[in-house]
Amino acid sequence: MKNLQIALFLLINVAALSQSTPKEAYLFSYFKDNGQDGLHLAYSLDGYSWKALNNDKSWLTPVIGNAKLMRDPCVIQGPDKTFHMVWTVSWNDKGIGYASSKDLIHWSEQQFVPVMAHEPTALNCWAPEIKYEAATKSYMIYWATTIPGRFPQSEGAGDEKYNHRMYYVTTKDFKTFSDTKVLYDKGFNVIDATIIQDKKEYVMFLKDETKTPPQKNIRIARSNTLTGGYAAPTAPITGDYWAEGPTVAKIDTVWVVYFDKYTKHTMGAVQSTDLVNWTDISDKVSFPQGTRHGTAFRVPMAVLNKLLEVR
Template sequence: MLTSTVGTRGVRDPFIIRSPQGDKFYQIATDLRMHGNGNWDQVQRTGSKSIVVWESTDLVNWSVPRLARVSPDTAGNTWAPEAYYDEGVGQYVVFWASKLYSAGDPNHIGNTYNRMMYATTSDFRTFSAAQVWVDKGYSTIDSTLIKHNGTYYRFTKDERSSSQTPCGKFILAERSTTMLNRNYSFLADCLGNKRGGTPAATRCARRSGRPNSPPPPLRGNVPQPPVLLPEQHDARGPEARQQLTPASEVRPRIQI
């Protein structure tokens, strides 16, 4: 078990990526300690601007953790980082969610929303300046990504409440021919929604409960089509639901 001795000394949302050469693994995670705090609003105003990084060559023995700052001064939090090695860029693209505040609001007391950010790196030590990747005008978090048959498929959680939109707390699916495109094409929304939903044929039926983030699609030596495993929390606790997503059609089917 890995623990963090840096930053807030708390860690969550771990994600592991293998180097393209196959000789090293990087594990990145959110620098966030909620024990003894519990104030979700405050940690999105004055939270960490860094991610926690470990390295390994065998997935058993890991380096000591280190902090890597990726977010700008205007960010209030740096949540749920993931990474993807983009051959077109020739670097790892690290992406995460941040609430961005006005430069004229250094104490972060105003109202704002989470956007998906990204930065590039070759070694998880030095990062490019952060850029906005997803900005819908409302909070979106926990994006995950897969490339299939030359197209990038991105799945992102709509962080709005169900009182704001029927698709609140469910998953948005989009696609693009390039990874860092700011304007992915819409494929489906309300993924995980099993109680009626919308008339669009590409939208999934609604399900009860409060879905959380979309975990990464399975990659590598797995049967086609790719598989998305949304995570959901309800009154019975967290549950995994297998949602098959043929990337050519993106017509998710819930496997109970």
Template sequence: MGTKGIRDPYIFRKQDGKFGIVATDMLGTNWGDTSQYIHYWESEDLINFTERLIKVHNRSNMHAWAPEVFYDESRKQYGIYWAGNTDYNRIYVNYTTDFKTVSDCEVFFDPGYDVIDAHIVSDKGMHYLFFKDERASGKSIKVARSSSLSPKSFSVFTPNFITSANTEGPFVFKDKNSDSWYMYVDLFSSNGNFECWKTNDLNALSWTKVTGISVPQGVRHGSVISVNRWELETAVSRKVVTPPAPTPPPVLKGDVNADGTINSSDITVLKRYLLRRITLTEEMLLNADTNGDGAVNSSDFTLLKRYILRR
């Protein structure tokens, strides 16, 4: 479809739980090529995909590079943001609810100079936009922030670059087991080599470099998404993995009168037994030991009552 080439795939989780992927419509490395479209795929299992092109602008001489997606809760819409060039590259956005019909593009982020490869993460009510400064003096990553996801609301707050020279395609994610945030960046002049940087505060003006990392060979740009065990095993095995049936809860002893049901009659019988008003048969005594501790007493009565009352 389109140019019959893709670059910069970005995967995300939609509000309905499905997976979405957007990517640049570009064949090869002719940076002068343009396209009015981006690629879009959708999947429930990361094996079977539907695909279509999404037209994001109407200009014949502009590209649409490195698209990514956020969900704006205030609008109840997805924002598709990407780098487009007129006199220089800015970050544009289109809004959509279905990835079929999209709004006209508008400028989303423009610090007044050439920028590409925007990536947004949110934390504690603040939104952070990582981007590549494309000027000859830069070619590295800076950060802007905003308390909203509104177009033109982001302001650059890092005075210096937070990664090495010649880095692009930042993607940032939080370690679920700590307060650490990690940022991977593509060393674009080294063909598939990445750097990794770390911080505990997204407002930091400098990050700590992480050593000893590795990524799959030949990877360019990247993204991270959380999946559950079954989604992961399905993707790796390339066949749909059916989750095992949930383990049924243990059978609750409580059919004191052995009539095949557990209801208020069992409470009545157990109460009468504890008050020494009736004698239970051996089977009934076994059923009356509701908590399975080897004795029939008030604890069994309490547990049975709570079970029947669904507490």
């Protein structure tokens, strides 16, 4: 009887331990200052408290683009388990950066992708992101660009010479790319879009970049297709502060949108259970000092454990 009790005790505790040990962790790719030192990574087990990895040192130093920056790093893991990253290489350039990794430690050669080279007056390519579409087995890369005079209805409503719209290309291998097309134009200045899929609907979180009259907030647009058809934006989901660089994580049944309160030099967040009604939880999230916006994504615990071994 005593042996049976011991066996049951061990079985119950092993089961409890396996349930309490998470199978996945959250990672956050971000930049600091102007992005000159490269890619930073933080981790979280609950999606609210984030800690820097590698003593908050860069994992990858930028070497391409006019300014050799690594701003707005967006990382996703493809179905082949490869991590793909795109980023802003310069304030004013006609392309974006791309690199890949199997473990987020060792990276491929950095590649400059000239997505706006065909537009001679294009000023920039800002905050690129990647979304994988299983139905077509392809990736969509999307970003914001200003082409002076292209959208006169909002000319002069943004900062200085900038009047952005969202553009995209698709690729299956990150070697050949489709022609560049407009992804989102609803008559206003827009940057920093990020897209999630909720059932059959695509939900785009975007920054209304209008300065006159001031907006500088995060809104939502929805579509039934990934590469177009997004509706006019909702009312702002962020508060009475300037916000940019949204990224989204689902924690259990709650959607959390993290963003950069860039004039306040801190990160913020809002949450929702229905993607309609939002509550500000900025006081419930914490990030490493100096974090600028990037991308939240999930990884297996084995990936995080390898990152934690790096000193």
